[in-house]
Amino acid sequence: MPRTVLTFGTFDVFHLGHLRIIERAASYGERLVVGVSADKLNLLKKDRLPVFSEDERLAIIAALKPVDEVFVEESLELKRHYIERYNADVLVMGDDWAGRFDEFSDICEVVYLPRTPAISTTALIEKISAT
Ligand code: CTP
Numbered sequence: 001m002p003r004t005v006l007t008f009g010t011f012d013v014f015h016l017g018h019l020r021i022i023e024r025a026a027s028y029g030e031r032l033v034v035g036v037s038a039d040k041l042n043l044l045k046k047d048r049l050p051v052f053s054e055d056e057r058l059a060i061i062a063a064l065k066p067v068d069e070v071f072v073e074e075s076l077e078l079k080r081h082y083i084e085r086y087n088a089d090v091l092v093m094g095d096d097w098a099g100r101f102d103e104f105s106d107i108c109e110v111v112y113l114p115r116t117p118a119i120s121t122t123a124l125i126e127k128i129s130a131t
Pocket residue numbers: 008009010011012017018020021093094095096114115116117118119120121122123
């Protein structure tokens with residue numbers, strides 16, 4: 001049976017750290033599904049709307065070679081539902097979330113990968129705003 005990997009993120013202002021985690025997530029299985037967080041979820045979580053809309057972010061992620069399927073993550077409370085819906089064998093998250101999803105290890109493997117150093121959407125937005 002091919003292994004399905006699931007990962008989540010906002011992936012706003014797409015950068016190398018995003019690409020690297022998607023490539024590394026894909027290496028854990030044969031099918032990679034990515035949940036891209038909804039605009040309204042970001043408003044709640046980060047108190048601002050993403051630079052790129054969810055449709056734009058979905059289109060960018062869906063076009064990446066390692067990605068097989070994308071969907072909009074509507075709520076942070078639905079992780080278990082998404083794992084089941086997409087039959088995920090592995091949940092991959094950046095280690096900024098380390099330990100936070102261990103509760104799902106009853107239904108899939110949970111893996112936290114180190115973040116790519118020195119790059120983030122927030123830092124990029126600040127850098128661009130300052131120029
Ligand atoms: N990520 C990563 N390395 C980075 C930045 C992000 O591995 N340098 C990973 C995160 O751990 C997450 C995914 O990419 O699994 C999506 O992260 P996201 O929050 O969308 O990106 P950030 O750049 O962290 O955004 P922000 O600065 O708004 O928090």
